[in-house]
Amino acid sequence: MQLQKTLDAIQSNSLSIEIFGLGYVGFPLAVRLASVGLKVIGIDINSQRIHRLQNNVLMDSELHLKNEFLQAVKNRNLQLANSPSRSDNPKIGIICVPTPIPDEYTKSSVFVKDAIENFLGTSKEGDLIVIESSIEISTTEEMQKIIESKGFKVGYDYGLCFCPERIDPQNKKWTLENIPRVIYCSDDISFKIVQKIYSHVNNANLLRVNLPKIAEVVKSFENAYRLVNISLVNELAILCDKLGINVKDVIDAASTKPFGFTPFYPGAGAGGHCIPKDPRFLLESAKKFDAKFTTIENALNVNSQMSFYISNSIDETVKKLNLAKSVLVCSLTYKADVEDMRDSPGFKIINELKIKGFKVFAYDPFFKLELVDKYLKENNMKELNFEQKNNLSDESLRGVSCLCIVQHHTQIKSRLEEVYEKSLVPFIYDCQGKLKENQKSKTVLDSLGN
Numbered sequence: 001m002q003l004q005k006t007l008d009a010i011q012s013n014s015l016s017i018e019i020f021g022l023g024y025v026g027f028p029l030a031v032r033l034a035s036v037g038l039k040v041i042g043i044d045i046n047s048q049r050i051h052r053l054q055n056n057v058l059m060d061s062e063l064h065l066k067n068e069f070l071q072a073v074k075n076r077n078l079q080l081a082n083s084p085s086r087s088d089n090p091k092i093g094i095i096c097v098p099t100p101i102p103d104e105y106t107k108s109s110v111f112v113k114d115a116i117e118n119f120l121g122t123s124k125e126g127d128l129i130v131i132e133s134s135i136e137i138s139t140t141e142e143m144q145k146i147i148e149s150k151g152f153k154v155g156y157d158y159g160l161c162f163c164p165e166r167i168d169p170q171n172k173k174w175t176l177e178n179i180p181r182v183i184y185c186s187d188d189i190s191f192k193i194v195q196k197i198y199s200h201v202n203n204a205n206l207l208r209v210n211l212p213k214i215a216e217v218v219k220s221f222e223n224a225y226r227l228v229n230i231s232l233v234n235e236l237a238i239l240c241d242k243l244g245i246n247v248k249d250v251i252d253a254a255s256t257k258p259f260g261f262t263p264f265y266p267g268a269g270a271g272g273h274c275i276p277k278d279p280r281f282l283l284e285s286a287k288k289f290d291a292k293f294t295t296i297e298n299a300l301n302v303n304s305q306m307s308f309y310i311s312n313s314i315d316e317t318v319k320k321l322n323l324a325k326s327v328l329v330c331s332l333t334y335k336a337d338v339e340d341m342r343d344s345p346g347f348k349i350i351n352e353l354k355i356k357g358f359k360v361f362a363y364d365p366f367f368k369l370e371l372v373d374k375y376l377k378e379n380n381m382k383e384l385n386f387e388q389k390n391n392l393s394d395e396s397l398r399g400v401s402c403l404c405i406v407q408h409h410t411q412i413k414s415r416l417e418e419v420y421e422k423s424l425v426p427f428i429y430d431c432q433g434k435l436k437e438n439q440k441s442k443t444v445l446d447s448l449g450n
Contacts, residue, residue, distance in 0.1 A: 003189040021133070
């Protein structure tokens, strides 16, 4: 059996691992596996990304991996390429490419399909594919058909697994190395192969399920759970705002219940690559059976309305205080301390403020002018509709009536506190309510649900 030869190849380290997609999932995985001596080829169709990595240029969020990365490249355990290559040795392809929200023109599996077809172009019997990308339900079965159309028999002479990523960027407690994983495998030998590989990732802490659809629904449901609870607490924050009470007081008091309650805190809405997207896969699946998933539909609607509520609150307060319509939106990433600006609530708030006639400035320490086209595409924008600020200096804040804080990046935490304490702007709207009340300050502090 060809797959048995692949299992044996792990022992002799004559196995080649090709990782497709060197983003926030694929790059740390490639570095991790290469660092333990496995032969890894990191593949990305973005030639600029490969060029930067070949010149040892990492993103800020990857700098903690730089020493391991450089050593892996030096030892030739990690190579970088735009496409896969042929090898006489068994190969494993790990798919970590992004999946877009499906629409009438594009299927969510478009990049996964391309990556798998690229791998199959240089593949042979005994090879194995692991999909880590978040995918729509039934995609694994669709990929099996593509593999078998090339003459392979999945589960006999070819392996197919789905092991959805579980990464929470900047989470110091739960990392790539200790997060348990769910996995579907086409056969027992493929599972043993993946156990050997992932013993170097998370100590092979893998929960095997017997159907690909189970693993696919698990991934979408995990993020649906977060979306629903984030939307729930944001609606609670809006109600508390109208009641004149602090939503954090409510949540903190409810958190004393030792069972049946997990605290979520309000913000500008869920953004990024997973939470607003993956639950839609459940919706798409339900539609195929003429069914509804009303809870998710409502949560998505609440999430989309948060930018309108925040911008409307800012507009009303500015009018009440008789201030000029000049606002600086602080932080454009979807989450604190990450560089990712995909589907960011900050951009949505800017759009709403522009509609209301505000002069809008924006600042984020992670914002890079050379990536503007990428940011525009990720947020469905044709052009930047704000003036970029390079810092939060006194000069940059001059003439700004309102500072809208969307995310609290660690590197600007002390400066934000200083801006508030010294009343450097007349009005601060804190979307997460993290700035504390200060009776000495003349600044008007308004927070979501506060």
